[in-house]
Amino acid sequence: MTVKNALLYKRLSDYLTIDKLDLSIVKKLNLRVILRLIRRLFSHDGALVLGVSADWRYRLTYLLYRFNRSKMERSILIVMGGKTPESVTYANRLNGYRRVYVETESMKRAFEAMGVHNVSIYPNCREMPKAPTQIRSSGSGRMSSVFFSLISPDKGVEIALGVAKLLPEVDFHFYGRIEGGYEDRFLGKVDELSNVYYHGVFDSVAGDVLGELSKYDVHLFPTQCPNEGVPGVLVETKMAAVPTVASNVSYNAELVESGKDGIVLDECTAEAMCDAIKALDGDRELLVSMKEAALASAEYFCVDHYLEELVADLENGRKGGLR
Structure with a gap:
């Protein structure tokens, strides 16, 4: 179910x-x-x-x-x-x-x-958390990003890994089941890049999804799937006060208000996503305002x-x- x-x-x-x-x-x-x-x-x-x-x-x-x-x-x-x-x-x-x-x-x-x-x-x-969400302080430390979905090329993992290679000063954390036949390639890339971490499949029943997501500054959603609908992770990251950088696929531009509670890329390439993350990394006040807007937009869901x-x-x- x-x-x-x-x-x-x-x-x-x-x-x-x-x-x-x-x-x-x-x-x-x-x-x-x-x-x-x-x-x-x-x-x-x-x-x-x-x-x-x-x-x-x-x-x-x-x-x-x-x-x-x-x-x-x-x-x-x-x-x-x-x-x-x-x-x-x-x-x-x-x-x-x-x-x-x-x-x-x-x-x-x-x-x-x-x-x-x-x-x-x-x-x-989703149900709103009983305790108010604490917005992660951006400060001046290393930016930390999260990919929380099926680990597959269709979901844009190759793009996210490409960004990780271009931005060694940013950390990239991956959660999710690895698609069959893609394990060796993905885990090989994880081993190659010192700023990439794979955490396996998160237990959403026993664990606190919102608490886990709230550890990160920005959510990466470079999906290439044309029939995404409203992915639950876009709702959960809003409730965790984490803005999303997303591809302009399916309904993403309707779910993420680009420039306010995240960024929707006109062209979803590693280079374009890299530029978006660098812009947020260089303007921490903008990043905080997007976190606040993401949390406010969660009320609709x-x-x-x-x-x-x-x-x-x-x-x-x-x-x-x-x-």
Whole structure:
């Protein structure tokens, strides 16, 4: 289950009775779970909260629209990622839900342009920390940067390593699972560069993600993936008061206000990212102001701001409890 889904389940459970079903188990052809899914789809009571991948979104939407329209009208769809409907037919089926929730304003406009009329926004939310975030003092010491994602060329690791080679006066810290087949190349680069450190996969369940991220001055997000949606790490770094230097890919320019709470690169190359980091390293007052702005912008992603609408949609449409 994604962090976004786990949090949504946790918080909706404060208001509603929910029976959780993990579709990853369905993929393993677990008969008991498959039967539970069939019962949930075709029963006449309750409502559904669907937070699923694009493939499952298409399959379940088809089944509900074709066989159980009345239950679909009581249910909500939580869209993960940034993929818009591929056909007018599919877009029209999405209108069968009580509400379709997408992650950004531009996603909402894209869905509406395809003819989906019941769209609202529910970002990749997080819970704000109970204790106020302490903004890391930039001082005059070495700048420290962090890369917190899948370690792969598609996520821009080669670009970040290129920057590390160009900036020996800045430290570069990497967290994340290394993509299969990329281990030797990446770890070889780590060994070559004295200012690069690999910390493995961070345990987000047992550990304090925000506390870990707040150790750093700037977050590097040079992703080349076209369907990023709203990556959780961009929300978490905001809550940790860490500005991001990002590629202008997918929705990054909508999530990072360039020049205020981070920098969005028109062209994401090692040289361009190097220039951005050098500018922040040389102007520590600007860096502090970006940290403050990043923390302020995190408020938009607080789950508490969206629960009332979500619960109202389900309460107004359901009968016989939420299933």
